Amino acid sequence: MLFTPTRQAGLARLNHFLPNAGRAYEKSRNYDDPPADDGLRSNVSQLSPWLHAGVLSEAEVVDAVLANHSLKAAEKFVSEVFWRVYFKGYLEQRPSIWRAYCEDRDEAFDRLDSNSGLRTAYAEAVEGRTGIAAFDHWTNELTQTGYLHNHARMWFASIWIFTLKLDWQLGADFFLRHLVDGDAASNTLSWRWVGGLHTKGKTYLARADNIARYTENQPDGPLKAEGLASDAPALEEEPEHGRTPIEFPGEVEVDEPYALLLHDEAAHHSAISLPSKPSLIIGAARPTARSPRDLGNSAQEFAAQAVENGIDDAGAAFDCPSAQWSSNGELAGILDQAGIKHLVVPYLPTGWTRDALFDELSPLQESGHLHTIVSDLDRATWPYAKAGFFGVKKKIESILGELSIPSDEAQAA
Ligand SMILES: Cc1cc2nc3c(=O)[nH]c(=O)nc-3n(C[C@H](O)[C@H](O)[C@H](O)COP(=O)(O)OP(=O)(O)OC[C@H]3O[C@@H](n4cnc5c(N)ncnc54)[C@H](O)[C@@H]3O)c2cc1C
The missing domain is CATH 1.25.40 (Serine Threonine Protein Phosphatase 5, Tetratricopeptide repeat)
Known part of the structure; x- marks a missing residue:
């Protein structure tokens, strides 16, 4: 890894x-x-x-x-x-952007199932068989390592949207399934930025000369990108995604014993400012909720092991027990068994981790036992x-x- x-x-x-x-x-x-x-x-x-x-x-x-x-x-x-x-x-x-992305991604997958031309174009893209050498190079790099350089991500997304003319949501899903750093906000909004949906009407066009210039040091470089689209007309969408100002929860104060939840986006206690010493550490990793399709090994293993290592480190640092909340329906039992009512949760940003965990967290929120930590920087x-x-x-x-x-x-x- x-x-x-x-x-x-x-x-x-x-x-x-x-x-x-x-x-x-x-x-x-x-x-x-x-x-x-x-x-x-x-x-x-x-x-x-x-x-x-x-x-x-x-x-x-x-x-x-x-x-x-x-x-x-x-x-x-x-x-x-x-x-x-x-x-x-x-x-x-603007959480509606994430909800719309998930729905549109699922519809785009349905279209692949019913259209063999699209299915072939998609398969060529995700298997690195488009014949565009640079693009195929990045596909292989992404699936093998779980990482792509920022410039490569921009070129890749631009070629996906404007040259291959595939749905941007399928490209964003491909990234989320393979990038070790796959992130609901950075990924979705960057794909939208390339396609002209983030800064309305402003798109990013990948050009062969620019790719050659910035890949000249690659062993097989400069990477060639022949046959790229020569213009990048902005994508359009309905409806507009309106903004709801954030209402931050207050600073966390818990006088009674509490459990700390570590999750995909907050896997280590040292990166979080805690109100006091927790009595139990609970780990919940949900990498497979990134997509309805299979994840790459690098992305899946990093997320799962980061949480696993995080609960070990926190258990040792606070000299307290730890538990894995690994499937639906377990959280209430874990808390009951430990005789703990309060759960402190580092902010669960809009995205798949919140989607996967929130049903079981909401009863705690309703009863006033869920305490959310927001970092000072956020x-x-x-x-x-x-x-x-x-x-x-x-x-x-x-x-x-x-x-x-x-x-x-x-x-x-
Ligand atoms: C289409 C597309 C999809 C992307 N998907 C993701 C994603 O899923 N997850 C993700 O973390 N980043 C994403 N990015 C942003 C950026 O490409 C990566 O954060 C960056 O390449 C990570 O490499 P690094 O740590 O070496 O970055 P560095 O250049 O070393 O930057 C330091 C840190 O700043 C942040 N950062 C840097 N560039 C950006 C950027 N453009 N947008 C947001 N944060 C940035 C990252 O946290 C990064 O680790 C995407 C960009 C594009 C164009």
Whole structure:
């Protein structure tokens, strides 16, 4: 496995990348360079699997980077991390985008079942047999490693939508099933961004010369992409997805014993600010809820093992028992058996984990026994994630100040 689902491995990756997070990142980040012998790259961090799983928090990554570089030097890297937080906040305020994506994806799969031409085109795309060398290269890389460089994701999505003319939801589903960092917000909204649905009417067109330029260092590069679409007319959709402002839950205070729930997007206690010591750790990983179709091994194993390792670490850190809530109908029994009424849950963002767990959590919410933790970074950022990223970008420095993350030149080593 390219990514090891432990906090130790995430921290090691962060420390290894820190020297490159400043101006070097800004200069080289767009290159889809080949990985080194250890399978990892040096021009991008590849921290996304640990960030998505909540094994590392965005705030601690930014904090570590700004302890080594000024905000000016690391502006690009810090703003990329804020893209992640922005997308989460945006989807949180427009959950209908996720619901529509799930419904439209299922309908698109039905269409494949009834249309052999579409079925063939889809099979060629997901098996890396389109004849577009660059695209087929990324398909193989994605299914084998569970990772794609950001630029490759953009080119891939653009070719999928505008050259292969396949439904964007099927491409987003393919990514979610294979990306170790597969994320409801970043993935869905990035595919929509490429297709012209996020920034209305603005699309991303993959061009062969641009692909060649940024893949020149690949062993089989520069990658060739012949026969690409020459224009990218924006996709259209009905209806508009209206915004509902976020109502954050209050700060968590629990006077009685409580269980801590670790899940696919919050798998480690060290990345969460807890109100007190938990009496029980419950782990619930639901990677297969990402899609009605089969998941790639890398994505499935990372998610399941991150939660498994997370409950072991938390059990040891708090010297308390742990339990796996692995299938539907078990939660009430686990809590009853431990004689615990309260459950503290790190925020379950819009997406499959919430969809898979919420039915069993809602009775606890109704009885006032469910307590949701929202990170300070999400609280400070999401209110600005109303429209375009610029709304967040211009607030980055003040948000860092609010979180007491030093961002001036003097603090950086
Ligand atoms: C079509 C498409 C689908 C995508 N799907 C996902 C997904 O499912 N999960 C996911 O985490 N990211 C997704 N991204 C965003 C981005 O490609 C990845 O976060 C990034 O490539 C991860 O690699 P890295 O950790 O080396 O990034 P770095 O360049 O090292 O960036 C540091 C961190 O910033 C965040 N980040 C960087 N770029 C972006 C971005 N454009 N949008 C949001 N966050 C970003 C990530 O958390 C990343 O780990 C997608 C982008 C596209 C174009």
